[in-house]
Amino acid sequence: xxxxxxxxxxxxxxxxxxxxxxxxxxxxxxxxxxxxxxxxxxxxxxxxxxxxxxxxxxxxxxxxxxxxxxxxxxxxxxxxxxxxxxxxxxxxxxxxxxxxxxxxxxxxxxxxxxxxxxxxxxxxxxxxxxxxxxxxxxxxxxxxxxxxxxxxxxxxxxxxxxxxxxxxxxxxxxxxxxxxxxxxxxxxxxxxxxxxxxxxxxxxxxxxxxxxxxxxxxxxxxxxxxxxxxxxxxxxxxxxxxxxxxxxxxxxxxxxxxxxxxxxxxxxxxxxxxxxxxxxxxxxxxxxxxxxxxxxxxxxxxxxxxxxxxxxxxxxxxxxxxxxxxxxxxxxxxxxxxxxxxxxxxxxxxxxxxxxxxxxxxxxxxxxxxxxxxxxxxxxxxxxxxxxxxxxxxxxxxxxxxxxxxxxxxxxxxxxxxxxxxxxxxxxxxxxxxxxxxxxxxxxxxxxxxxxxxxxxxxxxxxxxxxxxxxxxxxxxxxxx
Amino acid sequence: xxxxxxxxxxxxxxxxxxxxxxxxxxxxxxxxxxxxxxxxxxxxxxxxxxxxxxxxxxxxxxxxxxxxxxxxxxxxxxxxxxxxxxxxxxxxxxxxxxxxxxxxxxxxxxxxxxxxxxxxxxxxxxxxxxxxxxxxxxxxxxxxxxxxxxxxxxxxxxxxxxxxxxxxxxxxxxxxxxxxxxxxxxxxxxxxxxxxxxxxxxxxxxxxxxxxxxxxxxxxxxxxxxxxxxxxxxxxxxxxxxxxxxxxxxxxxxxxxxxxxxxxxxxxxxxxxxxxxxxxxxxxxxxxxxxxxxxxxxxxxxxxxxxxxxxx
Numbered sequence: 001x002x003x004x005x006x007x008x009x010x011x012x013x014x015x016x017x018x019x020x021x022x023x024x025x026x027x028x029x030x031x032x033x034x035x036x037x038x039x040x041x042x043x044x045x046x047x048x049x050x051x052x053x054x055x056x057x058x059x060x061x062x063x064x065x066x067x068x069x070x071x072x073x074x075x076x077x078x079x080x081x082x083x084x085x086x087x088x089x090x091x092x093x094x095x096x097x098x099x100x101x102x103x104x105x106x107x108x109x110x111x112x113x114x115x116x117x118x119x120x121x122x123x124x125x126x127x128x129x130x131x132x133x134x135x136x137x138x139x140x141x142x143x144x145x146x147x148x149x150x151x152x153x154x155x156x157x158x159x160x161x162x163x164x165x166x167x168x169x170x171x172x173x174x175x176x177x178x179x180x181x182x183x184x185x186x187x188x189x190x191x192x193x194x195x196x197x198x199x200x201x202x203x204x205x206x207x208x209x210x211x212x213x214x215x216x217x218x219x220x221x222x223x224x225x226x227x228x229x230x231x232x233x234x235x236x237x238x239x240x241x242x243x244x245x246x247x248x249x250x251x252x253x254x255x256x257x258x259x260x261x262x263x264x265x266x267x268x269x270x271x272x273x274x275x276x277x278x279x280x281x282x283x284x285x286x287x288x289x290x291x292x293x294x295x296x297x298x299x300x301x302x303x304x305x306x307x308x309x310x311x312x313x314x315x316x317x318x319x320x321x322x323x324x325x326x327x328x329x330x331x332x333x334x335x336x337x338x339x340x341x342x343x344x345x346x347x348x349x350x351x352x353x354x355x356x357x358x359x360x361x362x363x364x365x366x367x368x369x370x371x372x373x374x375x376x377x378x379x380x381x382x383x384x385x386x387x388x389x390x391x392x393x394x395x396x397x398x399x400x401x402x403x404x405x406x407x408x409x410x411x412x413x414x415x416x417x418x419x420x421x422x423x424x425x426x427x428x429x430x431x432x433x434x435x436x437x438x439x440x441x442x443x444x445x446x447x448x449x450x451x452x453x454x455x456x457x458x459x460x461x462x463x464x465x466x467x468x469x470x471x472x473x474x475x476x477x478x479x480x481x
Numbered sequence: 482x483x484x485x486x487x488x489x490x491x492x493x494x495x496x497x498x499x500x501x502x503x504x505x506x507x508x509x510x511x512x513x514x515x516x517x518x519x520x521x522x523x524x525x526x527x528x529x530x531x532x533x534x535x536x537x538x539x540x541x542x543x544x545x546x547x548x549x550x551x552x553x554x555x556x557x558x559x560x561x562x563x564x565x566x567x568x569x570x571x572x573x574x575x576x577x578x579x580x581x582x583x584x585x586x587x588x589x590x591x592x593x594x595x596x597x598x599x600x601x602x603x604x605x606x607x608x609x610x611x612x613x614x615x616x617x618x619x620x621x622x623x624x625x626x627x628x629x630x631x632x633x634x635x636x637x638x639x640x641x642x643x644x645x646x647x648x649x650x651x652x653x654x655x656x657x658x659x660x661x662x663x664x665x666x667x668x669x670x671x672x673x674x675x676x677x678x679x680x681x682x683x684x685x686x687x688x689x690x691x692x693x694x695x696x697x698x699x700x701x702x703x704x705x706x707x708x709x710x711x712x713x714x715x716x717x718x719x720x721x722x723x724x725x726x727x728x729x730x731x732x733x734x735x736x737x738x739x740x741x742x743x744x745x746x747x748x749x750x751x752x753x754x755x756x757x758x759x760x761x762x763x764x765x766x767x768x769x770x771x772x773x774x775x776x777x778x779x780x781x782x783x784x785x786x787x788x789x790x791x792x793x
Contacts (some may be wrong), residue, residue, distance in 0.1 A: 241582035266483035267788035268737035
């Protein structure tokens with residue numbers, strides 16, 4: 001019989017402090033205990049074989065070479081009750097609606113700055129603001145069509161938004177693949193209770209992308225633009241193209257004609273592309289408009305987009321709101337554009353730009369997480385109570401040298417979930433990345449990607465740095481009751 | 482949506498790599514069986530395998546001996562040899578990894594499984610005790626893939642590009658098997674042991690898995706000239722040059738820009754018409770196989786020029 005344990009001081013996602021199952025988790029907890037560790041390990045091994053055979057991989061760099069690694073997956077799912085999930089879902093939709101209004105405003109009248117809610121100097125210093133995008137109005141006025149916000153739960157059970165990924169967030173393919181694997185491992189539980197399906201995502205994505213087509217095109221040709229096979233998320237780019245019946249293209253497959261339309265090079269000559277789901281960063285998108293050195297992009301793409309001849313998701317420039325400094329203003333942004341209170345809280349964030357907040361950060365380094373404002377993937381992050389004196393001194397120097405680019409937050413006690421480690425169920429820290437689609441309407445995946453730090457005590461969940469993943473079950477308790 | 486040029490190129494070569502892995506597996510397996518059949522007194526050599534694979538020179542660069550194990554390891558398990566079974570499968574997998582969006586999902590899984598299998602224990606393909614089973618597994622996986630494509634793939638340009646690559650490689654292998662037999666006829670001393678001539682021709686048929694079908698279509702004992710006729714001209718046999726040519730023509734007619742590619746197929750047809758149905762004139766047969774290989778390469782070049790290079 002498998003024993004479930006919690007970590008001292010952390011909120012466990014499956015069981016409460018007394019060991020009783022959380023809402024929605026009763027059936028799973030019962031089954032975990034009934035199965036026993038040997039049987040669980042066997043199912044884990046089978047899942048890993050499936051992952052290998054299905055070729056579910058991600059790419060890591062080592063010695064300058066891209067290596068295709070099997071996707072790390074932990075068989076024990078993470079459960080969230082449907083009631084709680086509905087509140088999170090509504091909060092995410094609210095957040096993305098406001099963020100999209102914010103981006104659109106920044107590229108037009110900048111009312112939020114004129115009204116004194118958002119400091120103009122921040123925009124002037126933003127590395128993600130693209131002057132080339134000023135005045136453009138993309139379909140539905142939406143810029144960040146696909147986003148993945150990272151959520152974490154603190155020791156008291158509060159779910160916070162940790163960051164908004166509005167540029168090219170990845171991971172959604174693993175949400176769908178994890179579900180395929182977990183259905184095999186826990187087939188009986190899927191039959192006995194209502195676990196909300198995740199499979200509709202690619203259809204929703206397809207519909208949303210189609211809605212970005214230039215006027216008059218009813219059956220647009222959609223292309224997923226990938227940097228290529230050496231990109232860490234290539235598996236996902238291919239997966240999404242497969243699921244949508246879209247073309248998977250690299251920059252060299254596309255060309256912008258004299259008519260400002262985008263074409264792909266086919267065996268029968270050029271064929272028009274109406275919508276591009278780009279998985280390339282802004283700066284590499286178009287060497288004519290941005291980084292002239294880029295070989296990944298398509299010369300003239302921005303021109304085509306500005307002329308309304310092609311839809312691009314996410315819109316160039318959307319990343320202006322994906323910035324750990326802007327993050328600190330999101331509650332104000334929601335209030336300003338929607339006149340509502342935020343439904344999902346932000347983690348309290350100290351902005352080193354301001355003298356008083358910076359002084360507080362420098363005086364309390366040991367109790368804070370220090371984050372660069374514009375790095376993703378967990379690099380450059382310093383966790384105060386785990387850093388050496390030298391590391392803290394280095395962080396302080398960085399902050400004083402370039403205050404605008406640093407923020408700090410209290411060290412959260414990230415929640416844990418039981419995870420199979422070396423044949424035992426151990427509490428390990430988790431976060432959650434739901435994916436939000438914004439177009440004419442919005443859509444949120446049922447759950448999202450639960451990432452888990454596989455090393456004991458570690459808070460780093462990125463798969464590039466030894467993190468794993470779990471299936472996320474949104475369990476509707478009303479069903480069958 | 483029309484097929485991307487880059488994807489077309491990768492499909493064509495993916496199909497060729499996989500067909501090559503299968504063809505090499507079949508040739509090595511059947512050669513192994515033929516040699517085991519020959520009485521101990523008859524001189525036997527594994528070297529013709531290198532000639533069939535067209536990699537004699539490359540082999541000689543890295544080897545001083547040409548014993549059975551060396552040759553089989555080189556052809557089956559050597560990752561440094563780009564034409565080995567293991568390398569061909571790895572290349573095919575890499576090509577399929579970048580074309581997954583146009584192929585049925587099971588196609589990728591089949592090739593990925595085969596890649597994991599061949600990479601796990603390539604030496605099993607060398608050891609005589611496990612060699613046949615290993616090589617059979619390769620052939621079975623490739624046949625399974627063929628079944629997946631046949632049973633569940635849209636008959637679109639991607640499908641035709643795959644069949645085109647497969648047929649080009651298949652025809653090429655048949656001409657090489659025949660070419661090596663022709664060369665052997667040339668080299669053979671006057672007093673060669675004619676008793677085992679039929680065994681050798683049987684081996685040629687087996688190398689392309691054609692023995693049983695040959696016997697169904699041609700009555701009586703096995704004569705060299707009949708084998709040549711069957712493997713070159715019997716359109717009903719899918720591995721004959723003419724059978725492959727028919728499939729190549731179908732593919733080209735279903736792909737765009739036919740007017741640019743069909744002339745190359747017609748040149749191949751013309752080269753085919755010059756093949757002598759003989760088992761006695763090794764020089765003429767050898768030269769004819771060379772002409773076919775050149776014509777096949779020309780088809781491949783024209784396909785590349787039309788579908789890939791023209792899009793640059």
